């Protein structure tokens with residue numbers, strides 16, 4: 001039986017074991033999926049091999065360590081420097097980034113949207129902004145501190161510090177920060193959001209499993225909202241296609257995996 005796991009710190013809250021085990025069980029694939037609390041990201045490769053795993057997903061804060069641990073990277077993972085899925089093939093570790101295509105699929109229903117404002121400039125913003133740029137979206141990145149904006153400036157994005165930003169109109173406003181994940185904070189000052197949100201077609205949060213203060217505020221402005229559940233589902237579906245070596249169709253995997261969101 002093949003063994004898979006999610007590596008991260010923390011991992012106790014992760015839905016990934018449930019998502020993947022539902023697929024393995026219902027499609028009769030001989031595998032199981034657990035969780036592994038990895039404190040030191042530098043040990044990722046060693047632990048993966050010691051545990052005899054076939055594949056892993058990687059969550060916060062180890063996606064850059066995962067990138068460094070691989071023998072081979074797909075083109076997109078190589079460009080963004082972050083890996084959230086690793087599969088062992090013939091003793092070599094192959095790395096992929098499924099967060100970004102998962103995110104793209106999650107926002108596909110917002111047709112006609114071309115201008116996007118990201119609140120936040122962390123690892124998730126790096127990969128998702130790149131795929132949006134590839135698809136022709138115009139993406140502006142705001143962050144509360146300067147350091148993380150430098151990467152985006154180098155890649156040709158419009159960037160600004162939240163405190164210096166002169167508001168204008170965007171089709172989609174997306175919370176890419178962890179503000180609201182474990183606290184009740186907004187990703188930017190309420191006054192700024194009260195100006196930006198009413199001009200948007202939709203507000204999206206990558207946080208899932210709760211109504212964040214950001215999405216609550218968007219609802220108060222009667223703007224359509226979406227949380228991070230679909231992104232989580234679709235990154236998992238694409239990861240599972242790699243894990244099962246493309247034995248099943250996307251639809252077959254999605255059908256089983258989405259049951260994890262109603263349990």
Ligand code: NDP
Nearest residue numbers: 120121122123124144145148177178179187206228231232
């Ligand atoms: P990082 O730690 O790499 O980046 C965090 C970002 O949030 C930084 O830009 C940071 O700004 C900003 N930030 C944190 N707290 C606040 C705050 N109170 N106010 C304003 N800005 C803040 O995180 P990730 O990019 O890895 O993750 C971001 C979010 O995406 C998390 O909530 C995570 O759960 C979610 N996520 C969801 C996924 C899904 O499938 N739905 C997949 C992956 C991630 P600064 O630079 O100033 O510190």
